[in-house]
Amino acid sequence: MNLHAMLARRAADSRPVRVALIGAGKFGTMFLASARTTPGLHVMAVADLDPERARQAFSATGWPQGHADANTAAKALRHGTAWVTDDPHAAITAGGVDVVVEATGHPEPGLRHALWCLENGRHVVMVNVEADVLAGPLLARRFTDAGLVYSMAYGDQPALICEMVDWARACGLEVVAAGKGTKYLPDYHASTPDTVWGYYGLTPGQAREGGMNPKMFNSFLDGTKSAIEMAAVSNATGLAVPTAGLDFPPVGCDDLAKRLKPEADGGLLAEAGVVEVVSSLNRDGSAVPRDLRWGVYVTFRANGDYMARCFGEYGMATDESGRYGALYRPYHLIGLELGVSVASAALRGEPTGQCHGFTGDVVCIAKRDLKAGEVLDGEGGETVWGRLMPAEDSVAAGALPIGLAQGVPLTRPVRKGEVVTRAAVTLDRDSLAVRLRHDMESAFAAAPPEDIPGPP
Structure with missing residues (x-):
């Protein structure tokens, strides 16, 4: 300070x-x-x-x-x-x-x-x-x-989330969930740079005049950016990644402690200690009251009866049991x-957040049926979107990381909704990104890959 x-x-x-x-x-x-x-x-x-x-x-x-x-x-x-x-x-x-x-x-x-x-x-x-x-x-x-x-x-959301997790843990609280808000509906996963502006209420001309990059904005919309940011938080904090990926539940600020807790205690989470992104829209498209679209949050559990009583004495908004609480920040100002x-x-000599392990990964999911010979256009493009996945599952499946999907040709067809694997593409073995990724998996993954697919 x-x-x-x-x-x-x-x-x-x-x-x-x-x-x-x-x-x-x-x-x-x-x-x-x-x-x-x-x-x-x-x-x-x-x-x-x-x-x-x-x-x-x-x-x-x-x-x-x-x-x-x-x-x-x-x-x-x-x-x-x-x-x-x-x-x-x-x-x-x-x-x-x-x-x-x-x-x-x-x-x-x-x-x-x-x-x-x-x-x-x-x-x-x-x-x-x-x-x-x-x-x-x-x-x-x-x-x-x-x-x-x-x-x-x-200023970027991952570092702010890591700060909140660190705060909670340094206070002796059990972190139950941490993440951010965004605007999300399931059909956004199919969005492409050609369709993205309609979701934002803009014409292509207005977007061009504003200097807006369609792929970048589409990455925010189709769920890829949220997955990337939550993978970073998982790798920095050790919080687990939901097995089926982000669920994007519609939850407002006032309901964070009530809903982002384990199912066993009446919440939405399969387990405690995970990352999750909340949506500012209900599934019918209506607005979530007091949404967290621009912010970040952490939910936590009291470590005993005395701490839970303190929650109530100091006016913390909790769940019905009084044992789960939440802290949130409604805005982030990125570069400022x-x-x-x-x-x-x-x-x-200290980082404001840093990856210590490899627990979360972001893998390519086909947005439509893809043919052999097509070239993937990476994050925010029209061919794939990025889904959050436990790193162990990603490596075991040989999934293609979204960060390696730019300009990569497919060697076999991939159906809509399927994970694109490394076996389905030709990677450039001379690429620095490919080599560093291989080295990172070899150093951190429980079962590292044997080699990089692609031509010798």
């Missing part, structure tokens, strides 16, 4: 925490907006494949004229300006960088950038949850062994809160 004071001291000593941002999309731009008014933080370099987009991000967030005009890393360091480049390796390796924020959203480059950070002694804040779920446990172990921080991004992770990594 003293990060701001620590940053202020760094500012007073003219020793700001120097940051390289990789990816100037929405998350990165929001970080720039908050970093501008955070003492003790200096955004030294921004790398984006489109440097003009990075310059526009500075302009949109109110940075002074000329802040992004430095043309070398050395000049940026000397004058307190930001260097804009299309070369992420140059930004990561630039002298003086303390922390790298990886915000590209794509698994393969995200993993490559993380390895460059490891090789060059940089802490990394991995906004890229896709990369984190694909091989994060392995990266976290390597960073820890090197005395570096590999961290989830505060990211400075917490940067400061924690640089000043405390």
Whole structure:
């Protein structure tokens, strides 16, 4: 609770925490907006494949004229300006960088950038949850062994959920469920980039004018992003993954403690200690009262009669027994809160959430009947969506992780609703993402794969 004071001291000593941002999309731009008014933080370099987009991000967030005009890393360091480049390796390796924020959203480059950070002694804040779920446990172990921080991004829902779980456990409470809210109906799983805007009440033209990426928005809608985020939470906290995947029950804030508890005690859960996502819509499409669409939650159980009595004495909303309670946060501000992770990594040497194990995975499910020879188009596309699955089951089934499904050709047909297996595709053995995933499973899975399918 003293990060701001620590940053202020760094500012007073003219020793700001120097940051390289990789990816100037929405998350990165929001970080720039908050970093501008955070003492003790200096955004030294921004790398984006489109440097003009990075310059526009500075302009949109109110940075002074000329802040992004430095043309070398050395000049940026000397004058307190930001260097804009299309070369992420140059930004990561630039002298003086303390922390790298990886915000590209794509698994393969995200993993490559993380390895460059490891090789060059940089802490990394991995906004890229896709990369984190694909091989994060392995990266976290390597960073820890090197005395570096590999961290989830505060402000994004997984890190906020992990914080709530940590709070509950540090208070001696039994965590029963943890997760987030979203807008969900079962037919959303079939949504494609061509149909997504109708669900949001937009025309394709309006979406284009707003600069909205249809695949990204479709990933949020079709359930893939929720699965990815809950896999990250499971891997970071050890909370179990529901065997049949996320159920997305319609539950509002006032009913969290009443419904997100085990079936044996009148709730919806098969067991205690799981991740789950709640929907802001009832199955008939009507709105859930006081929904948690933008927020996060944790439900917990008192460890005895005295603690349960304290729940009542201090006004906690509980279930009928008085033994189950809930805490929730109705909003998250993604990149605007990211400075917490940067400061924690640089000043405390601590991550704001980190994968420690491999308990949850996200696998490809066919959105329609797929033919041999078709090429999968990955997260948010028109061919597959990502379902949460226990990692042990995923590895045993040889399921294809959603993070490896971009541009992958099918070698056999797959029916709608079936899991796409690795045996049904041709993977590039030279891909960094494929190799790191294989290494991660070999290190963490109970029964690791023998080899990577694909041509020799």
